[in-house]
Amino acid sequence: MTSRVRIAPSPTGPLHIGTARTALFNFLHARHVGGTFILRLEDTDVVRSTVEFERDILDGLRWLGLDWDEGPEVAGEPARGPHAPYRQMERLPLYAAAAERLLGDDMAYPCYCTPDLLDADRKAQEAAKEAPRYVGRCAHLTPDERLAREADGLRGALRFRVGEGIVAFDDIVRGHVEIDVRNLGGDFIIVRADGTPLYHFTVVVDDAAMGITEVIRGEDHLSNTPKHILLFRALGHDVPRFAHLPLILNPDRTKMSKRKSQTAIDDYIAQGFIREALVNYLALLGWSTGTEEEILSLDAIVERFDIGAVHKGGAVFDRERLEWLNGQWIRRLPADDLIDRLRPFVEADVAAARIEWMPSDDELRSLLPVIQERLPTLGAVGDLVGFLWVRDVDVDAAMLVPKRWDVATTVEGISAARDTIESVGDVAFEAEELEPPLRALAEARGWKAGDLFMAVRVAVTGRTATPPLFDTLVALGRDRVIERLDRALSVLTS
């Protein structure tokens, strides 16, 4: 049987790191075994679901390169796959029919308990140090009793009878798991009083309808799995196999959350993390090749992936390691590709007035040799060479003076460097032409070259850490270098 897996996000927030990781593992498994990767939107929480979040999630998955084989229609694109629609609120009749069947078979029943009543039950159980569970007040109402409540205008929610016994399954990553249905919290609601279906119900109806063979999802669903298995059986469907992935954790080892970590993929994209790095990093959270390889492309991961080799323990999200991987991947990008990816970040710097104009692609290309290996993220470009794209830089008088120098020496040094640089012709304004005379200058005056270079560096960039000085001077151009050196001199002498 060919494998069918799915990612079923809920459009109640922007694409979350955890969702992306689950999607990735589903994708990897599907591609590795030549199966089908399905995208289904679980939008039954009508209050919190929005089309904007839906859009965000789809865009994010696509950005990561996780293309789905079957999924909903979006922005004019028709739905793909034989099981459309792929948006749960458009599949309501299916759930209604399934609910009808369960009701008819008395495997489910209407419950008229009010939220307040349920709440009171829960509080009482809590006070008695008992596990919260539905007490079964409506489990055995006679038809007359039901009619009476309906006549009173009450509308029942539908509860599924969990019965008794032990539910066992063999999880692909966790192995054999057994849970006594007594610990499920009693009969659970599958359809709200307003007629809209709930997650535990829709997920089963749809996984069955769509022929899902492996349910690959987060470990937080492990305890819910028996409910799903019971439902699959009650509906007369085959039970799929399950693979519960270890959770991604905050530094304090709790489930990764917005409160304690950055969880939105958007934020990582906005900071200049690239898809190759994110995918590579996420794949290595909870899985490894078993070898010492770790810089892996999506294709390479697909080739090596084995859902059965996924770990059981949760993994702390380590941003430092992600940044390192990002740098590794940035260094591997072809020039044109890197320029294309850099451009939006430079544009954003212009928009935010961090720099004053947009450099040309050619200018960016000429900078690549010195910035490519220095970028931890694409967003760091302005920080690295933003001084090139502003009219003037702010220079701090104190910073201009090298540690071993005093103000007088600095004035002398910058002034002499200015004249030396000016004497290098415009046409010969190359790094190889600038370095020798400046070194000779330092030697003639008995200065350490590094001190002279540092003074010039700060004078023309306003900072102490920059790409190599001579490349920086060339990038600025002769006139601007002279201008900035003069300006630095006036700062020092004023």
Add this chain to the structure above:
RNA sequence: GCCCCCAUCGUCUAGAGGCCUAGGACGCCACCCUUUCAAGGUGGAGAUCAGGGGUUCGAAUCCCCUUGGGGGCACCA
């Protein structure tokens, strides 16, 4: 509270009874390279494999208990 799951350097991990005086990577430290910063190279610190019992000639690897951590117990997903 009840149920379930998990447990190797700070972090991500290798390890499927002898190859482990536990390997790699991130981070950290030092040195090299070097005009600064990175990148790169070399080296180092860092885990008595949570603890305790077994099983075995032999255990990080198998079993049990304890401890610790996490997740789940909604008319959320």
